[in-house]
Amino acid sequence: FRIPCRYSLSHWLEFSFCFPEIHGISFRIQISVKEVLDTDVCLKLLFHLPVNYPSTLPDISVNSDQLTRAQCMDVKEKLLEQAKKHLSEPMVHDLILWVQQHLKEVIKQSAAVYGIWMLLLHLDHMRAKAKYVKTVEKWASNLRLTGRLMFMGKIILILLQGDRSSIKEYLILQKTSKIDVDSSGKKCKEKMMRILCETEVQSQHKRYHLTFEVKEYSAPEELQKEFETAGLTTIFSEFVPPLLK
Template identity: 60%
Template sequence: MAEPVQEELSALAAIFCGPDEWEVLSRSETDGTVFRILAKAEGFMDADISLQLVFHLPVNYPSCLPGVVVNSEHLTRAQCLTVKEKLLEQAESLLSEPMVHELVLWIQQNLRHVLKQTETGSGSEKCTSTVSTTADDGLWITLLHLDHMRAKTKYVKTVEKWASDLRLTGRLMFMGKLILILLQGDRNNIKHSPVRYASKDVKTL
C-alpha cells in the first residue's frame, strides 16, 4: 500500500473516531482495502440523515476511482443510488490524490441538493446494494446486504459451509439492523455462490 494511502487511512481513523464511525472490513496487498464510515448529513427540513458509506480502495488508488456503497435507513433505493452517482462524479475531479475525506465532506454539505434531484417514485423501498470489483486474475470482492435473517445460528453455519466449499474468505457483520456479508475469492465462485441467491433484495451495481 502506497504511503499516501496509509496516511489517508490513519487520518480517517483519527477523524471518524466516534462510536461505530469507522471500521476496516478487509485489507489485502492484492485487492486493496475496504472500510466503512458512518456520517451524518443535513437533509430536508434541516434534519440530520445518517449515512453508511463503504469504500473500496483498489491497490492502484488514488490513480483510479474508489468503489462506493451507500446505505441509509432514512433514504430510498433511488436516493441511495443518486448519492453514489454524485459521489463518483465528484471523485473523478479528485483523481491522483487521496479523496475519501473530501468526498465525505462534500456529501455532508450537499446531500440536501442531491436529494432534490432524485425522482422518488414509490419511495418506499429502502436501499440495499452490492459492490463488486474485478481483477484480471479473477479475484472478486463482493459486499452483500441482507434484508433479514430469521434463524441466525443456522444461517451463519450455512454461510460458513458455502464459503468453505467454494474456497471463499469473508466476514459476516451485524451492525444494528444492518446485516452485511463480505466475500472474497475466485470470480466464478463468487458469481455462483448460493449466498448471493439466498440474499433477499440484493442488487449488483
C-alpha cells in the same frame, strides 16, 4: 477493527484488510448529516480502495435507512463524479466533506427526477391482526416506504409513500403472500384489498420522511384530520367518505 472517527458528524469508522497488496483496502464510515428531509440522515458509506488507488477510482456503496434506493444511487453517482475530479490524489476525506455539504441538494434533485409515489389501499378485514400488522410493517421497512396503517372502526387503510418501484413491489407482496387467515384459521392471501388511489406526491402533500406508523382513530373526524395534516384533504374527500356509510 473500529477506531474513533475524527469527523464531527460521524459515529464510527471500520477498516477491513484482506491481502491489501492484492485486493486493496475496504472501510465503512457512518456519518450523520443534519437538517436533511427536516431531520438528520444517517449515511453508511463503503469505500473499497484498489491497490493502485488513487490512480484508480474507489468503489463506493451508499446505504441509508432514511433514503430510498433511488436516492442512495444518486448519492453514489454524485460521489463518483466528484471522485473523478480528484483522480490521482487522495480523495476520501474530500468526498466525505462534499456529501455532508451537498446531500440535501442531491436529494432534492433526485425527487425532481424520479418523483415520490403515493398509494392508498383499503382492506376489508384482518382476522390475524397482530401478524398482519407486523408483516405490513416489515414490508414497509424493507422497501423503505413510509406512511400509515390506519384503523377507524371497521375501516382499514394503508397509506404508503416512496419509490414507485417499491410501491409496485409492495403491491405484489400484498397480493401474492399468505398474509391473513380465513374463517377456518388457514393461511390465505389478501383477496379483499382495493386500490383507492395511486399517484405521484404533489408539492402540497406532506412527506412521511422517516416513519411508517400504525394508528387507531376513535372517530371519523380524527381520521380526516390525519389526512388534512398531510395535505391530503382532496384524497380524503374523494375516497374515504363512501367507506363511512
